[in-house]
Amino acid sequence: MNFRVITNNPKVYRVYAKTCLVEYQKVSYQEVLLQVRHYVQQGCRILSHPLSGSVKPGEMPYKSIMISSQAAGVVDMESELLIEQCLAVCNSFSDAGRRWPACVLDDFQYIDYTLIASAVESARSLG
């Protein structure tokens, strides 16, 4: 497996933990982006769009992003620009400390899972 999924979505962890490299942490949406940036600055490439999904940052708590599992010797500038751009967008949406009922959280987990699932499918078919 040549990719790693950075996520704060427990469903993504449950589904993929056995078959893929998944790094799960109970952190905020923004912190997932920051973690991805950390990896990018170590030389990893971003493989799935950090702002996937039509539910905006601040309107949903979960985020899963796919990056390359191997770090290259140099920083991939496209990945670096992309994650910085996405962080800027993310910061411009405030979540106003929203709380969601459990059933809605479950739906959010499901949606985030389906988004990353489509990336996993593409990654696997490309080998």
Next chain:
Amino acid sequence: MTKLKAVHYINQFFAGIGGEETADYLPEIREGAVGPGLAFQQAFGDAAEITATVICGDTYFNEHPEDAQNQIVQMIATQQPDIFIAGPAFNAGRYGVACGMICDTVRQRLGIPVLTGMYEENPGADMFKTKVYITPTKNNAAGMRKAVQTMMPLALKLARQESIGASCEDGYMPNGVRVNFFEKERGSKRAVAMLVKKLAGKAFTTEYPMPVFDRVDPSPAVQDITKAKIALVTSGGIVPKGNPDHIEASSASRYGEYNLAGVRDLTADTYETAHGGYDPTYVNEDADRVLPVDVLRDLEAEGKIGSLYHTFYTTTGNGTAVASAKQFAAEIGRKLKNAGVDAVILTST
């Protein structure tokens, strides 16, 4: 309905006092409309009345911005107007900056709606269009009639505290705040019309200008630094003591060029900063902290660089319009190139 009250700001020139020779004219308030204010008064009709006009010389305003603004704000406060209008300044740079600055200050200190007008390339436009409403005008006073026609309805809207529409609806410069409104044609129709124009090489206006980042490709590395002639250029405002060329503390309209022949070290007695945007204490103690002449002289003596170029260029970056900065840079660059300078160290603050 009661008449709305307006106060108008103009410079010494539009007040009919005189040109550059009287530009140090002190702030003064006169009853009623003066100069271009008469055109506004006519346009307002019964809707509003210019109760007073404040006049100030451009040089006085720009050289004593704090004093000028304190006096002017006090004068305006006595009138308790519903709207404060400045200019229009057309392409007059210092007048434009004064109009923008006094509007911004009046808005902040008195909480009164404000409006000014000027040419889009006036440095005041760049500096203040995101802070106050500015109506774009022609680049000279021949555009007065048109300017008054555009500014008048917006001034009334502002005075009545009505909600302001999109920039293209109410005739102000785009100010970075996106405002929704209904167009006459649907989006797809506008897209087709825009494409047809673009294909024909005709002018068209995008509805969302992409943010532009001015990128400069780095020059190739200096081949042999030990032979290179190095120049110093700064936007940190370092000038010979006394600021002989009166480079402005902010929104610089000029840059200075000063000879460094024989200068080994910048001292508190010989150099200072003209910059008004940072605490000058430490740089006035030792201006090498911003313009490192001492270190470069050392490197020169050690043979680590070829030589330090005998002239440095300086201006204040504080609020200086991008257009002015570009113009300075083009001139300075040309001079350095002609002088055979190999590399430049740019310092900022």
Next chain:
Amino acid sequence: MKLEMGYFNIRDVVFGTGSKLDSGVLTIDRAALERLVLEDESIKSVVVDIARPGESVRITPVKDVIEPRTKVAGKGGIFPGVISNVETAGSGTTYALKGMAVVTAGRIVGFQEGIIDMTGPGAQYTPFSRLINVCMVCEPVESAERHVYEKAVRMAGLRAAAYIGSLAKDAVPDEIKVFETLPLMEGKAAFPNLPRVAYVQMLQSQGLLHDTYVYGVDVKRIVPTLLYPTELMDGAVISGNCVSACDKNTTYHHLNNPVVADLYEAHGKTLNFTGVIITNENVYLADKQRSSDWTAKLCKMLDLDGVIISQEGFGNPDTDLIMNCKKIEAEGIKTVIITDEYAGRDGKSQSLADSDPAATAVVTGGNANQVVLLPKLDKVIGTLDYVTKIAGGNENSIREEGIIEVELQVFTGATNELGFNTLSAR
């Protein structure tokens, strides 16, 4: 390819015994329509209702809006590969019932959005407030998974639209319009001096509830390809997209694609409209690269002078939009892009998640974050339960006297990125 469109102006829709279309009045046999919806085992119940322009009615959460159509002559059928067989559509004769739509609603996920107000300040933001809407609120059986339920509601809407459309089969349309796109070389010969223009349509394809289908194929799995514009009019593209109400393209939008309509309007006069390129908006970056490379390649192969690129959604699709624009411009082909903005409630934030100086010509559908206050309406079709959770709503959404504070993004089609509306921003 040539398609004759016959339009029926629907003046009213009523319930009655025996569905029929008579002099602009559509009678729907409610029980028959309900039976049609309940053919799907995962739908437990359905409530069918009618909402007319000006009535004090709020429809929410809206899933899809579909215009009833039927094929009366020529190959294939309506919604090919989904309702009809997969044969290529877009030629012959098709009838459309104008002034009305089928609206599907139901809770697929708990944060679902999509409001159509038939009156009041909200009505001006959704084009569907001007239609007579046959609303179907579908409830799933308890065991139905979300994706099964989504598909069931999607299919129920299409079946209902095809059923209602078929009532026009033997009637005489009020108006007939003919649309024709010639094969490439013939088109070039017919309009030798006009610039060759195509339409690049980006389709939402990020995953479940963010999907679009072309001839029944999940758009995630396509590579950019060519369609005759008339194929869209027969429902070659249908929406499975349930998220981001304001800028998702409903099936109604695909059937009545405004870019197609306005390019046909200019066809033969100021430009030569050569065809439609459809492409996707996948989340996997290598997919984006392939799709944008191929889109630019197709534009070059077609020897185009200009294209209009439309978008669907925000964030991830902004990247596709800019990639397409940049690469097509790099081929020397002029572009105009259509998008919408998320500039914040105060309008001060960066509007798009991506940008490039090549995008010199942009049309915007407005700032989706603009705040609107909605009064209480007399009747709700669907449920207001989700208004607090929908995009742009929050826990303070419902205020005293039932006034709701929401962002424009809750309205179905409000900031449409096909350029369907007059709303814009500066």
